[in-house]
Amino acid sequence: MHNYLLAICLLTSLTSLAQETERVVTTTGDPPVEEEYYILKGHLETKQGPYTKTTSYGTSTGQYENNVRAGVWEFYDSRGDLEQKIDFTKHEVVFSKPFKPLAKSWLLENGERKEYTSGTPPVVIGGMSAVARSITRTIRYPAKARKGGHMGDVTISATITKEGAMIDEKIETGPGHGLDEEALRVVQLIDEEWFPLTIDGEAKDARIFMIITFRLSL
Template sequence: MQAQGRVRQTDLDSGRVEKGRKVGEWTYYALTGSGRKVLVQRYDYDRKRLLYFRKPDEHPYRHEVAGSWQSGYLERPPLYIGGDGALSTYMRQLQYPEQARSKNVQGRVVVRFVIDTLGTASNYQVLTGIGSGCDEEALRVARSIPHEWIPGRKDGRAVPVEYELPFTFRITQAQK
């Protein structure tokens, strides 16, 4: 039996789409600093299963084990389905607040949230803010990201993990 649906392929992803939904196995790529294309994820949408991921640089994450929050290394950090490329699609929806633009406020806002064992994000809060409407805008965008997270894993089990997402507010010449 032949699979139905159309194949979608871009420079950074490929897979089948049926009735507007991704189905079957998808591959996701990213570009390195030198411009080389590398595989970052393979995900099976039918089985809702991560088949492969390129391990990111290791650093400790705050995670919950047996009701207690601790900091440490994970077997697998939380991942967004499609990788950073897919996540950046939503982050580009950031709109510079007029109040910040008129005051020439620039900088980085870090939003922290928890990704639970089912891949759902919640408990959004500004960890580092710059004010003038930027903190609220970063929260708005973070909350608008679809819940397509793959939970972090520790000792073979999914665990809730605190995830930090940075948003940069920089006024360019075109915005002045």
């Protein structure tokens, strides 16, 4: 009987705690970014419950548990088409549209690149729309290259850490004339979080290669 009453009291306490949240709606930036989420009362920095983010390039929806992404999150582009689905609890990418600038990725162990035959390659959380937005917003065609009619592909490599950060960006190949440096600059400005290379459920460091294309209208 005592155990029964204890279980009821515990359930009641947990239910009350789950309800102790506040709804928050914010709009920031230009173009605007709107976020709607819930925080724990008394812990204003702790997100708890449903989360929605709406921007000019798409919408993301998911769930927070103690300020950590949990369960399946879905990311949609500006037309409302599903672009990506990630299960943060199982730590796996359920679905993601191909990221066209991403040419190749390698497993990185002790500073050495190794091929891998199974696993999930690194992806930008939110899908390619987020990266495309960052690139198109920041890229500038170098004046001298434009004047000289220079075009071509620039390959940039970078490390995606197992924590989801992009570091150590480098120029691999390019046509020169300032295009290489501009491609490196815009890649370094990508501030979106990455979902790392995952092999057998374990996050790994990876080396990726991205292609930035410069073309002039003739």
